[in-house]
Amino acid sequence: MATTLRDIARKAGVHPSTVSRILHNNQTVKISDATRKRILAIAKELDYQPNELARAFRLRKTQTIGLIIPDISNSFFSGISRSIEMSSYNAGYNLVVCNTNENIEKELKYVRNLVNRGVDGLIIATCQNNEKHLLDLREKKIPFVLIDRYFSNFKANAVFSDNKSSAFDAVKTLHKLKHERIAFLRGRPEISTIQLRLQGYLEGLAACGIAQDPELIAGKSFTAEDGYEATKMLLSLASPPTALLTSGNRIIIGALKAIKEFNIKLPDELSIIAYTDDLFTPFLACPLTTISHPLSEMGQKAVDLLLHEINNTNDNATTQIEVKTIFSMRESICELTTCRKTENV
Amino acid sequence: MATTLRDIARKAGVHPSTVSRILHNNQTVKISDATRKRILAIAKELDYQPNELARAFRLRKTQTIGLIIPDISNSFFSGISRSIEMSSYNAGYNLVVCNTNENIEKELKYVRNLVNRGVDGLIIATCQNNEKHLLDLREKKIPFVLIDRYFSNFKANAVFSDNKSSAFDAVKTLHKLKHERIAFLRGRPEISTIQLRLQGYLEGLAACGIAQDPELIAGKSFTAEDGYEATKMLLSLASPPTALLTSGNRIIIGALKAIKEFNIKLPDELSIIAYTDDLFTPFLACPLTTISHPLSEMGQKAVDLLLHEINNTNDNATTQIEVKTIFSMRESICELTTCRKTENV
DNA sequence: CTGTTAGCGCCTTCAC
DNA sequence: GTGAAGGCGCTAACAG
Numbered sequence: 001m002a003t004t005l006r007d008i009a010r011k012a013g014v015h016p017s018t019v020s021r022i023l024h025n026n027q028t029v030k031i032s033d034a035t036r037k038r039i040l041a042i043a044k045e046l047d048y049q050p051n052e053l054a055r056a057f058r059l060r061k062t063q064t065i066g067l068i069i070p071d072i073s074n075s076f077f078s079g080i081s082r083s084i085e086m087s088s089y090n091a092g093y094n095l096v097v098c099n100t101n102e103n104i105e106k107e108l109k110y111v112r113n114l115v116n117r118g119v120d121g122l123i124i125a126t127c128q129n130n131e132k133h134l135l136d137l138r139e140k141k142i143p144f145v146l147i148d149r150y151f152s153n154f155k156a157n158a159v160f161s162d163n164k165s166s167a168f169d170a171v172k173t174l175h176k177l178k179h180e181r182i183a184f185l186r187g188r189p190e191i192s193t194i195q196l197r198l199q200g201y202l203e204g205l206a207a208c209g210i211a212q213d214p215e216l217i218a219g220k221s222f223t224a225e226d227g228y229e230a231t232k233m234l235l236s237l238a239s240p241p242t243a244l245l246t247s248g249n250r251i252i253i254g255a256l257k258a259i260k261e262f263n264i265k266l267p268d269e270l271s272i273i274a275y276t277d278d279l280f281t282p283f284l285a286c287p288l289t290t291i292s293h294p295l296s297e298m299g300q301k302a303v304d305l306l307l308h309e310i311n312n313t314n315d316n317a318t319t320q321i322e323v324k325t326i327f328s329m330r331e332s333i334c335e336l337t338t339c340r341k342t343e344n345v
Numbered sequence: 346m347a348t349t350l351r352d353i354a355r356k357a358g359v360h361p362s363t364v365s366r367i368l369h370n371n372q373t374v375k376i377s378d379a380t381r382k383r384i385l386a387i388a389k390e391l392d393y394q395p396n397e398l399a400r401a402f403r404l405r406k407t408q409t410i411g412l413i414i415p416d417i418s419n420s421f422f423s424g425i426s427r428s429i430e431m432s433s434y435n436a437g438y439n440l441v442v443c444n445t446n447e448n449i450e451k452e453l454k455y456v457r458n459l460v461n462r463g464v465d466g467l468i469i470a471t472c473q474n475n476e477k478h479l480l481d482l483r484e485k486k487i488p489f490v491l492i493d494r495y496f497s498n499f500k501a502n503a504v505f506s507d508n509k510s511s512a513f514d515a516v517k518t519l520h521k522l523k524h525e526r527i528a529f530l531r532g533r534p535e536i537s538t539i540q541l542r543l544q545g546y547l548e549g550l551a552a553c554g555i556a557q558d559p560e561l562i563a564g565k566s567f568t569a570e571d572g573y574e575a576t577k578m579l580l581s582l583a584s585p586p587t588a589l590l591t592s593g594n595r596i597i598i599g600a601l602k603a604i605k606e607f608n609i610k611l612p613d614e615l616s617i618i619a620y621t622d623d624l625f626t627p628f629l630a631c632p633l634t635t636i637s638h639p640l641s642e643m644g645q646k647a648v649d650l651l652l653h654e655i656n657n658t659n660d661n662a663t664t665q666i667e668v669k670t671i672f673s674m675r676e677s678i679c680e681l682t683t684c685r686k687t688e689n690v
Numbered sequence: 691c692t693g694t695t696a697g698c699g700c701c702t703t704c705a706c
Numbered sequence: 707g708t709g710a711a712g713g714c715g716c717t718a719a720c721a722g
Contacts, residue, residue: 002485004715015693020717030691053463054715057402058698064441071427073640078423082416085444094462096409097442099430117439118398140347224624256628279569280625283601285632295418349699360709365701375707399699403714 003046012042019043024050056118065306066114066122068098068107069147070222075249076277076293077125080147083299084123091307093120102188102222104130115142121306123147128190143309145302149192150320157309159302159321163196164203166291166325167245170273171204174243178336179271180208183216183234183241185227185255187248194247197275201245216241219251227254235262242336243271252276252288271333275325287330294323348391357387364388369395401463410651411459411467413443413452414492415567420594421622421638422470425492428644429468436652438465447533447567449475460487466651468492473535488654490647494537495665502654504647504666508541509548511636511670512590515618516549519588523681524616525553528561528579528586530572530600532593539592542620546590561586564596572599580607587681588616597621597633616678620670632675639668 005023009016014035022031022039056062065088069077085095096119098110104127111133114122121143126134131154137144138156146158167184174182184201186194198217205212215237219230227250234241235258246252252274264270266286274281274288277295281288301321309315350368354361359380367376367384401407410433414422430440441464443455449472456478459467466488471479476499482489483501491503512529519527529546531539543562550557560582564575572595579586580603591597597619609615611631619626619633622640626633646666654660 005717006715016715017694017717018692020715021692024717032691035692049457049461051463051715052458052461053398053402053407054698055717056462057398057700057714058716058718060698062398072417072430073420073423073427075418075420075423078418078420078426081423081442082418082444085417085442089443094441094443094458096439097426097430098434098439099427112394113397113439116394116397117401118396250624253624253628260628278623278625279595279598280623280629283598283605283630284625284628285630287630350701351699361699362701362710363708365699366708369701377707380707396699399714400701402698402716403700403702405714 002051003048004051005048007046008039008042008048011046012039014039023048024055060118062094062118062120063092064094064096064117064119065303066096066098066110066119068100068110068114068122068124068126070100070102070125070127072097072099074222075279076148076295079277079293079295080125080299080302083296084303087300087303091303093307100127102127104128108133111137115140121145121310123302123306125149126151128188128192141313143306143313145306145309147298147302152192155318155320157305157318157320159298159305159323160193161293161298161323161325163193164200166275166327167197167200168204168207169200169327170245170291171201172208174245174271174273174333175204175208175210177243177271177333179243180210180336181213181216181239181241182210182243182245183218185219185230185234185244185246185251186217187219187222187226187251189220197245197247219247222248222250224250224254224257227251228258229254231255231258232262235259235264241270243333244273246272246274246276249276249278256284267332267334271336273333281328282330284332286332288332289330290328291325292328293325297323347396348393349396350393352391353384353387353393356391357384359384368393369400405463407439407463407465408437409439409441409462409464410648411441411443411455411464412469413445413455413459413467414470415445415447415472417442417444419567420624421493421640424622424638424640425470425644425647428641429648432645432648436648438652445472447472449473453478456482460485466490466655468647468651470494471496473533473537486658488651488658490651490654492643492647497537500663500665502650502663502665504643504650504668505538506638506643506668506670508538509545511620511672512542512545513549513552514545514672515590515636516546517553519590519616519618519678520549520553520555522588522616522678524588525555525681526558526561526584526586527555527588527590528563530564530575530579530589530591530596531562532564532567532571532596534565542590542592564592567593567595569595569599569602572596573603574599576600576603577607580604580609586615588678589618591617591619591621594621594623601629612677612679616681618678626673627675629677631677634675634677635671635673637671637673639671642668 005016005019008019100107125148150158275291277292350361350364353364433440445452470493495503620636622637
């Protein structure tokens, strides 16, 4: 059996609560130096390790944060997770990671589970379209922060990026290069991130005087498979797009596969701007022009926000933090007319 | 306050232990159907959620697994982590993820921390060169499984890949293509994975009748920066390598950067086989010939092993599981003479 | 400055 | 079949 406060107390001839005060309370003032030193020595001698489970139970504080994300193997979320874990660790918190696989039922289960286990707070990249678990958290006064995705009809602490303006800018950039058939490979339409990008995309088209074409908005999930199928569909259109804006680290993988199969030459026959965070993008056959995220910053800010909330329970205000994406111009976009010329050589 | 067993008991006019038996014990036999139904109805009505913290404390069983890895944002570990988390979840366990950043001190701290929090078992990709925490775990009879890396002088449950033979085969493959100046960009030399790959590399050279050249064994960490510096060094040698074998998802990123800067043409001027698990590799300027890992399988097997250990505490045997890496032939390797000819066109 | 008391929510043993 | 008692390890109140 591990040594307990009782063991130390017995050996020192004092009461367990005295030992507790010395080893866990920072009200240093109230205890005589003599006993303090004696207790600390005995604790060291017996290699006392506090039973954190008992403390958590007693204190109603687990020093644990729950992180709920769709998929830790996606570099977007793994990058954020790393930052969240490190910030948490520095603040003395452990991190429980949960993959929902974009399944809201699983998300609901996970939240309940984590609450029952007494996490001090949660960071959630929600699967969206259901917020009852968040209402429940609020009612129970359990702090949480949304990351990447949020609810427009439900104010909550959140960290997200400039989805609308980045998509808007992407369209304008492509239009400056004379593109008018610009497709958007969006991903899951339910996600706020995607809705905002779509809005930015549509407003971008409008600002450039380009008519919307519903055919050019494709895809319904974030998988490589969906990216592949959607891209094949787009490339098979009577009037295929000359430029592509893609959402998500996986979709672009599928898109590249389809493009390879169709033997489309990048960027001459197709310009691409991709939302992606992979480190390999500069070294691709056609180095992708990308919109990437400040992943460390996002994670860090989410933890800061959550810890603030945990330590100021009476504070009812919510904070929304928008971070700036990074546009990296590389070789996957080029001017349309030039391209066509190249094509005819 | 959340409803407790007591609340239900009071409302039903029974003793809390009865409620406990109904809601948490599977000895279904001993309770009358009438009270059972009544209790279940009241539990539902009051939305009873067990305080898992109290249960864990009482039962000395947290239904939690600790995962200690160098870096969750590395796709090798994030791929494994995803699999581990999903397998754990299916078995009713939560997963606490910890990044050591290849720092053994942090690893030691994390293990102590997780033990104090009462995790039921650990999965560890160790930073190596210190096993005292593992001895401690064994003494405390806390199950653990090593993943990817293990200790040759210390038998323990472990899941790893065929490092030696895969490196051996890589050298033979390159030698068949007439390469003799084969460099090994290894990563952290302390890691068992790397030592085995080095052994395979050296034995491969020997089997091919190629003399070892210490200059061709380069690198000392798994970072992109180190891969970059080491590659620059190799390319600056009086007699530079004609082929490269690289370890780890990050090193190759740095290597590619250096290669680009040196304006080296792949594969004509340099053949590469890379240990990497990134999904983008097929779409690179020069699609990399890779050795990748069955990440899902590795995670799943580690969890299976750990759960077996957790459920059979008296079983003192250890199990080592070796999984097969996947060799994917792509375009980053070619025959040396052919290359030289191409070069002279 | 330190001891005493009580209890967090749950489960297990022992009664009846 | 169900109730009563006791305690996991720790800490917060209240004494003195």
